[in-house]
Amino acid sequence: MKKTLLAAVAAAAFPAMASAHFLLEYTTDTMIEAPGDVPVKLIFWHPFENGHVMDLEMPEEFFVIHRGEKTDLKPTLEPVRFTGGENEGAAFKGSVPVKRSGDYVLVTVPAPYFEASEDIYIQQITKSFLNRNELPTDWMEPVGLPTEIVPLNKPYNVLAGSTFTGRVVANGAPVAGAEIEIEYMAAEPDMDTAASSTPVTAPPPGGAVVAVSDDNGYFTFGIPKAGYWGFAALGSGPVTEHEGKDLSQDAVIWIRAWDLE
Template identity: 35%
Template sequence: MKKLTAALAALCVILFAGNAFAHFGMLIPDTDELTQEKRTVELTLSFSHPFEGQGMVLEKPAAFFMTVDNGDRVDLLSTLKETKVMDFPAWKTAYTAKRPGLLTFVFDPVPYKEDAENNYIRHITKVVVDAYGEGEEWNTPVGLDTEIVPLTRPFGNYAGNVFQGVVLVNGKPAPYTRVEVEFYNKDGKRQAPNDRMVTQEVLCDGQGVFTFACPWKGWWGFAGLNTAEKPYEGRELEMGAVIWVEMK
């Protein structure tokens, strides 16, 4: 009986691992550009499996802010309102741009306890919105503990374009970082032929640079994953540098 119990437990672990999908911090605006006709951007913050449409709980972030033209940070944490994404707690807000510029929105979450992987997950997530067509310095780092600095303009892209970025950890390129890529399958119309196709993976080169071609229109998430030097609450801490980019 003990051998049978152990065998069943091992099988459950294998099956569970085979069906596990990538986690993504998600910061999705309703547009990647603001114009004179649309001056307010609405943003939704969540923590989910974007392709499969499986939500998870996102506690109120430890920080949520924006920069204009990569200048001083504007604290937006108090503007967040509770909502739900994929039937799980999430957050939303809106921001009206008062002048032309490049708006970078960032949230830094409370680390998520993932018992299935015996670790914690901290995905520092950002998205860039171009206000009134004046965004030029889109390849400037924000100065996060880890982040993806785009080498392809992170707005105004066609489906099929290549997206390229460099993963930074503590301000320095992180060579050979594994980058997970996933499509936000919001309407559920896309179907993967098998589980391996849900999350795409690429490796950075020796300079921390990765490249990926996005075949469909919609929002694409890129997560550069590294392990923090120090554990969190006695467990390994996965540090994710996440950026979302829309293909049109």
């Protein structure tokens, strides 16, 4: 039976091996000043603890939405290697053309990844956000993905110490009782060296940080620290099987929080 909690934030105790997988669409900034091509790296990783890097296959889709128009970015992708704190894995680098003012909603639909330790496939359909010249245009609109998290706060300038609210949907309908794992990018990719930085903090005790969506698909989380935060609604998508095995089709969103100065 699914749980229903109003604006719930909960902690769940998982063993260390169950630490969160997260697909990153990493750019060094979310606020873009000058027009041009913004470098991006796609990495499947455990950035909170600078943990294991999973091999990423060529995504099924990689595109950007700007002013309601979709641009295919898959031709920009090139395979690279990425080194985390534990190992090296296959990743991709690409670019996002940022010219006009407004929001740029970056979307990756990866190929399902087989997690042998759990005997399941994982597909993390991921969104992140860039903005040029502080003009909001697209951030609050659903993209129309099989499953996604729609932000209710402008996701590229959330204030540390405030809250972030999102809504989990599948085929446009709210998902009640979705388990949402929450990840801090304590270690960030270095765009030049293809390796991770030193983590700035350690994960909290008790395993993965988890929220649960309410009857209408909403969840709220208090943002304690500036930086990049990821939210993954586990198994929220409509597809539950791939090549004869269970599939966890997850909705992932990355936001950027800032300290007031």
